[in-house]
Amino acid sequence: MSNLIKFKIDGVECMTERGKFIVEAALENGIFIPTLCNMPGVKPKGSCRICTVKINGRLMTSCTTPVADGMEVESNSTEINELRKSIVELLFVSGNHFCPACEKSGNCELQALGYLYQMMVPRYPYEFPLREVDADSPYIIKDQNRCILCKRCIKTIKDEQGRSLFAFRDRGHRLEVVLDKELAAEMTPELAELAMKNCPVGSILVKEKGFVEPIGKRKFDKTAIGSDVKL
């Protein structure tokens, strides 16, 4: 049996190796499916739900669903785009995201998706939650106002013994990502840098290093997120 399988995204014939997740396979075929919590090479968790697609009438996350032979995926449709826009809006209203004052502006994936889906004002009322900024660690700042709870830092930032520097606290609407005080005091500058890089928004910042790239030269300043995806 060949290891290559055929499938379709929005009617476009695609091909990939067996076992690949839809989101990766789409990329290989020049099709962009937006993600926030997903990172290439890291076990997916399907928590932001932004990569939701429709397969056989069911909503599935494309970062966690492997491609099957003959699968037909609906992604860039009115219904799915509307859903994705709703999710972006939900993330905006449930935190405090003030782009003009944010160090990550222009490099922020949430902001970029806001532009992609042409969000003007979220349809949901702002919650303006009271959130803290944790600046206890000598190297990094954890700003809870901006956290979208994607878990990328939890999954990727570990010390040499494999212990997580970040973890969830509480659950549901009170959920937060917190930083381990002791491990954070001993983290290397490289790990701090990686934590900032892996955060899709501006919730993790390396201290004294807010604005390295000038505005105008940042990742999504001139081109939309996903526009680099081509065959």
Added chain:
Amino acid sequence: MKDTVKQIVEKYSKDKTRLMDILIETQEAFGFISSEAIEVMSVMLNMSKVDVEQTISFYHFFSTKPRGEYAIYLNDSAVAHMFGRQAVKEAFEKETGIRFGEVTPDGKIGLFNTACIGMNDQEPAAIINNKVFTRLTPYRVGEIIRCIRSGCKVDELINESYGDGKNQLPSLRAMVSSNIRRKGMILSDDYVYGTVTSEVLPKMSPEAVIAEIKHSHIRGRGGAGFPTGLKWEFCRRSKGEKHYVICNADEGEPGTFKDRVILTEKPELVFEGMAIAGYAIGGDEGILYLRYEYRYMKEYLEQVLDEMRNKNLLGKNIAGIEGFDFDIRIQFGAGAYVCGEESALLESLEGKRGEPRDKPPFPVEKGYLNQPTIINNVETFATAVRIVQNGGEWFTQFGTEDSTGTKILSISGDCMFPGVYEVNWGFNVNDMLNMVGAYDVQAVQVGGPSGTLIGPDEFNRTLGYSDLSTGGSMIVFGKQRNLLSDVVLNFMEFFIEESCGSCSTCRNMTQVMANKLKKILKGKGVVKDLEDLRSWSKVLQASRCGLGQTAGNPIISSLKNFRHLYEEFIQKEKDFDEGFDLVAAVQDSCKYVGRVPNFHHH
């Protein structure tokens, strides 16, 4: 303290996947999990402290602060409120001098709210140091608090008679009532447990067992309704080092309590069903995942398991069948509704936060510790015994074509005889209401908050997978109830509290919808708000698990079937109202600067 925690961690062989047990034992030994205890665990388990803490903070019954020598958890379900919870709550606060969420300054008593504890037929009820106190009244609260103050042990607080049935056994001594009001094949007393294992199983191959289960067309009794036989077959075919049988006894859907009754009155049937499943799928280890609210059953259930081991119904070469080894351990949860979702349950079993897993892979392929696993409801296992005893064909004569067999209902709310009723599938709602003595009924919540709220024009509908599907929770609301503020809002707050928070949709949309409902109830709603609720709720469909996907149901189904109740609150003359309350918004600042605002001045 440190030595005790060390011993606990060592007792579980420093195994991270047993973190739930480690935390439960620590919490019970000290009444809370201190930072020193967390330090010991994190070193011994080689985890960061925040990693240990993320499991602690997920579960409602764990706490990093003392919860009081007597931790009182008062049930907060809608039905508890209907039967006088408010007066009981006020009595607790008056007698202790503290508010809910606090501990008395002497550290003696703590008061806490808790989601449905599975006692809807005997509310208001509370759990005090793992003992259940039912049918509370302000007078009883006074007695209990005075007794605590005078130094009584928790057992001495009970002056009621013990409940019916096995609740009176020395190993239970619970004032809980089983309230079995209708018996069928599962609750009947004509089956001597062990008969199938010792007389039928030796003559059957595992494949033949699965064939009978498939032939019976039984579907999962937990609510999702997946065909049990298929599940067992898939699991048997999956390759793994070990196959696991897990019984889901985390019944957390508000209004359901039938698993509590089955486990009280017929635990042997459940355990026998698990062993039969083990035989069928080729697994030798079973785990009963029991919600912490039922911790009072621990000693009793351990005794039952011991008795079954003594009779060789569990253990090695069961019933003389060479190689048929199977044993069961009990794993407790610690207060999280979402752990009733099977993959969240697996995470919890592995000592982690109960966040549902992405599917595929399904538990039958990669379940507990990544091995093929079946997870079935308490009632499903009990039913499986009767199917194997009498054959799949026999079973299909009960119920309807698409919903075979019987269903055990937990019926509560406004009716004369709340309790547990075993009926054939296909029973209709009118008959059910007549059976339980419910008159002047305004609505019935079928299947708990995640199910449907129906009115009298739908009472001719029948219970079954193709019409009104239910895991067994049936709550009756009389005409006197205010459905929106007393029921729908309570259910929404339940879902907000119990969301694991992993999905952006369920974590946020439940709150957005509840806020909008509150706006409407305050008289600030406009017609567009109703349309918003309906269309916004669709986002929840994109959630990972059933909890998230159904978390909007209290509003969606009441809006569909009781729209007039919403319309009563809607402002007719306005098209738009942002719901902003200027008076409330400026209250703090006005107080601070000593000004009286004049809102009529322009």
